[in-house]
Amino acid sequence: MANVLPSFPNAAPTARILHFHDSIEYESRIMYSRPVAKALAHPGHTENLGLGVATARFAESKAPDLHLSPHRDNGDPCVRVSMLSAVLTNKALLNTANSSLKEHYPENFKTRNACPLDMGDLDRLGRWHTRTVFTLGTPDTASIYQREISRLVSLHPYLMHAVLAMTAMHDRFLQSSDLPNFAQSTAIECYHHGCAAALFNAKLSSQIDPLDRNALWATAVLLSSMALFFVESSDPEELWPLAPPSPSHLEWLNMNQGLRVIWDIAEPISPGGLFHDLAQNPQYSYFQSKMTSEPQPGIDGIPYYFTTLYDLTPLSNARNNPYHAAVRTLASLLDVECTPFTMVKFLSFPSLMRPQFKALLKGKDARAMLLLAYWYAKVCESQWWIKTRAILECTAICMYLERYHSGDLRLMQMLEFPKARCRLLRSGTSRA
Structure with a gap:
């Protein structure tokens, strides 16, 4: 795959971008190594978990509970009409959003891997917007992520997959009675994380438009956070430094350090960047030296x-x-x-x-x-x-x-x- 440097004055050296590529690619291979994840990679998968695609309208409308039993309406025709209306509305949103985002997949991805978003993904988007996003940074930065990611996901498939993967991981963390480990990863996590990593790598290997920079930074933050979350075992004896040598050991460090590469490319505190306005606040003056x-x-x-x-x-x-x-x-x-x-x-x-x-x-x-x-x-x-x-x-x-x-x-x-x-x-x- 050819590697073209982004058209930014502060673009990172090719070697640093390639190193970040390798880290993301390794994380992607780890996720897809699970048999259930391999099954999901086939377009004919019966659960149709989907590629994740949405518009800002998803974030603005609270998704209703689509899993209500039809027997719970107590015969009230108004309730039936309301539930039917909610289902039809969400189906319309899915159709519109799927059509919108499909235009932004790379051509080779469209033919092999593209599947539509489903209702489960829509529910996850709702949980992202009302819960998971608020675990990223300060209330101020989380609010920016909430607003901007909701606007950007329909235009950047790699960001959409990262959002869905991280929300699924957060779901699992909250449902676990103990410290979760990688062996408990769900098929949905594996699928969306793998797609996010592959699409993000493809974007870094192509000419980058200045309009991509906020989506690139947000995705890099999510991928590095997920790398920290991936723990192969709940037994310390099976983890670094006690476990036998493995390429996965300390790989999260490569991902985290890769943020410096994306920071140089995305320039989040420059005009038009995610945090430009926030960086003018004295409370956030440390943004000026965040990656130096x-x-x-x-x-x-x-x-x-x-x-x-x-x-x-x-x-x-x-x-x-x-x-x-x-x-x-x-x-x-x-x-x-x-x-x-x-x-x-x-x-x-x-x-x-x-x-x-x-x-x-x-x-x-x-x-x-x-x-x-x-x-x-x-x-x-x-x-x-x-x-x-x-x-x-x-x-x-x-x-x-x-x-x-x-x-x-x-x-x-x-x-x-x-x-x-x-x-x-x-x-x-x-x-x-």
């Missing part, structure tokens, strides 16, 4: 127990110490509670992670893993799409470090904080 990273050198503001364990001195910086940037970012978050208002600051830890530190994580360096455990411990009571991974992988890291590095007394002492947080949360998980 040049940490302050030295050790001012870094707790003593971090400076000693990580060999930091007043002369340390991100170039001469591979831990410095990560420690600096984490130190700024230690006294901050992770809330919808501060979540974007916490996400800077993985988004701005430097290659040297990431290599240490992949090599299971004990001190690097401790920093990741601290970050997990700080975010593990936040949004549903990060909660499961944070609790389970934090637990796995703590178990690994106790098992293989128990002789490092300073490390063991600092491990107490994330270990206590994980133990507390695993003993009584709650839905959010």
Whole structure:
């Protein structure tokens, strides 16, 4: 597939886009590896789960309960007429929306994979608009996502599939009695996520119109959030770093760091961008430096127990110490509670992670893993799409470090904080 750079002045280097391609493609293969998902990939699938397509009208009208039994109308003809009218209205919406979005599928996708939206998808769109969207960022950013995504989904199939996939995952999280894992993924999740990833990759590999940029950013946010939600097991022994090596380990980091690539392409805070107006608000001034990273050198503001364990001195910086940037970012978050208002600051830890530190994580360096455990411990009571991974992988890291590095007394002492947080949360998980 040819890769054409987008026509933006700040377009990301080809290598960075291709790296993000690989991450999305891998996530897509993981989802489609499930047998039920493979069955869904065939146009003749009897459940007709559909490609997901909608207009802003979906968001403006509350979908009625289409699953009411016909015997519940108690013979009242007015109720029957109302229910029939609701069904006909929604069918008309589906027909109109399916026709509209079909025009925006790539030609090779239309012939092989295109299926119409169904009533279940319409219900999911309603839940997205009234529930799931409000788990993304602050109330202000969520409101922007709610308004703009409702306007954009009928024009951008990759965004529509991402919305439907994430809503289906949220449904499963809320219905689960324990921390959900990938093995419990539904066919609908697999189908829509796979389509979103494939279509998004296709868009990144083609000429990008400036009108695409808000849909690109919104889709990238959803895909990176879903990557965090994908956890292969509920047993820490089967997760990184305890599990045998797997290409899926830390793949969520690639997806999260890929947001920097899309940020450069989409320019969300420039005129016409999703957050341009919001970025003028002093409360959101951090948007101006959201995807840039040049940490302050030295050790001012870094707790003593971090400076000693990580060999930091007043002369340390991100170039001469591979831990410095990560420690600096984490130190700024230690006294901050992770809330919808501060979540974007916490996400800077993985988004701005430097290659040297990431290599240490992949090599299971004990001190690097401790920093990741601290970050997990700080975010593990936040949004549903990060909660499961944070609790389970934090637990796995703590178990690994106790098992293989128990002789490092300073490390063991600092491990107490994330270990206590994980133990507390695993003993009584709650839905959010």
